[in-house]
Amino acid sequence: MLSFILRRLLIAIPTILLISVFVFTLQKLLPGDPILAMAGEERDPATIEFLREKYRLNDPIPVQYVTWVGNALTGDLGISLRTNQPVLELIGQKLPVTIQLATMAMIFALVIGIPAGILSAIRKGTLTDYVANVVALSGLSIPNFWLGIMLILLVSVKWQLLPASGYVPFGEDPLRSIQVMLMPAFVLGTALAATLMRHTRSAMLSVLTSDYVRTARAKGLSERRVILRHAFRNALTPIVTLSALLFGELIAGAVLTEQIFTVPGFGKLIVDAVFTRDYAVVQGIVLVTAVGFIIMNLLADVAYVLLNPRLRGQ
């Protein structure tokens, strides 16, 4: 198991390097001078030149890249052009916010998606199945920003039940923190719940027709035991992969959701950074996200092996 994990980690290194080159060059291709974007209305040529030098923007791009990678290896991701804060510190501030959002969204997605998927699989062709399918399809089709704004208008403005936007750190006031995050997590979770439901349903359907399930039924086991212990556990493998892959979708979705609900997380940080051409911040976030994504996939692989004994020893 350990060598498996190590091997996977080694493979990850070139992937991360490739991603970093990709992001670095793509970003430099973006039109718009970062210093000019920063200067806005005050364009004093001497200051602009000084800042270009200070942030090494006059160096050739390969030199800039090597400098950046060198610094990144020592844990220095640079300084935000916009607020002068170290990028690592900014990411450290934002990461817990997005993790909280993603976790709560994932809980929503799992709690809604998996039971709905199981239910619609075992009641295939009944009204329950159709209703679950319609709900799942709406979850996929309703745009996040529309659902977000509607929730804000109904829940916050009309009923005044939850705060419309913002963020309270969990450590500061856990209850308030969860309250503030409920709506964004729900919005982010619904789309995922729909995907999860569809996949759980099809995985369950294929497992339910397999021989060992029939055998289990023939042994006289209770239906509950057949479904949860025999069928669902085997259906879980693809669902776990999917959940790990959904992590990427979760981060992508967080970009939009954080914009709508003004959640000061990763997504908001990256959007603002792209618009202000805050290169160091964009690079830092992409790097951290890529690493996170790789770790999630690794965890998914490990989870497979744990869930499915047949894969052990391979």
Next chain:
Amino acid sequence: MTLSRLPLAAALLGATALGAQAQDLRIGLASDADVLDPDQSRTFVGRIVYASLCDKLVDITPELEIVPQLATDWSFNDDNTALTLTLREGVTFHDGTPFDAEAVARNIERSQTLEESRRKSELSSIENVEVLGDHQIRLDLGQPDVTVLAQLADRAGMMISPDAADEAGADFGSNPVCSGPFSFAERVAQDRIVLEAFDDYWNADEIHLDSVTYLPIPDTTVRLANLQSGDLDIIDRLGATDLAQVQGGGGGITVEEAVSLGYQGITFNVDNGERGDNPWGNDARLRRALSLAVGRGIINDVVFNGVYRGGNQPFPPTSPWYDEDFPVPERDVEAARALLEEAGYPDGIDLEVQVPNRPENLQVMQVVQSMASEAGIRVSITSKEFASMLQDQSAGAFTGSQVGWSGRIDPDGNIHQFLTTEGGINDSGYSNEEVDRLLNEARTVSDDAERKELYDEARAILNEDLPIMYLYHQTWLTGLAEGVEGFTAYPDGMMRLEGVRLAE
């Protein structure tokens, strides 16, 4: 959800505290401020935060008169080459350092010499600073320059604790120390900036709030929703199209309005690089034709529900510097067609205009496009992300550019750098000796009436040449929740919190 979980959900939903705010004001801003160092910062919202954090040497009234703040009195010498200021006594910075003439001198030096400083051009006319006494100082100017006083009513005039500034250097913004009514408490990027009332403030009697929290919420709808749900007390820049709904919608929300100091318009590439050599850059008649074809009132009614102000000058019609001899023109499609024909384009002409990819700007240009088409001008709109657009604009890679300016207190700030030959932001590449002479001279005259005559003379020329075609002036719409009292809107869009309180 099982029954046993319901009480938890109910508790989560029901426990939202909406009331019970002491005198803690929460303000929603349209974007996040940049670095909180008055010498380095450049964003508009940053200035809104400074209005509570950092006092300036002088301030303005809603009518744009300059009034005392940290300086109680001032005078120019006869030829306007020196400005002597008398400073307020008994003022301390947030770190306890006393405020005196020495501190002012060190502040000006920092603004002029800190490498990251963005205030250099604003204070470039100051050549020497002479401390005359503990509370008196003289600024010697290289050439006559009356605009320097208005600069001191903004970031260049904000006084920061010189010791704290020396210690922090360019990193001052992470813990700013000024002398305003509130001191810096905390900042979480993109989330909040918290200020706390400063007990030793010289004008503490006028401050009724214990703390102020600024929260950046870029989406207009969400910002308004926060005001309506009671999560915010004041919001910056309510959407013009939301005004009717807010005013008719009950909920106790009131809106304070002030026409801004800035403008929006179309800048033509008259002579900036190769692309300046085009029909639109070469023939002012075409530019005048477009101006005649475009109804300013129509733009305002269609895009902004009539809340903004149509315009045709760098100063809004509400400004004391507006030239009444050139009122906002009525739309005249026939005259526009006649001018096109005279210029040799009886069958119409194409015009490409770049626009920032923001809904409001795009809508404005679409309205311009449809009005212009009736006169035979076929406008094509190229929407660009703002940073790219600015770059193309300063590089001269455009024919027309829909761009604006946030505005300055002194009229010079809205016109000189755009329309004089050597102007720092003269992206149009416009050059006219007479205009240069008039605008340069206007800097040297301290009598307002005399100054206005010079601007009016320049206006007569610029109205014919039209390197910039002004379209409209934004109105600052500040939304106030029920219970917010004593707020006044200013044309500079700043939120001054003296006298503001929350009703119990």
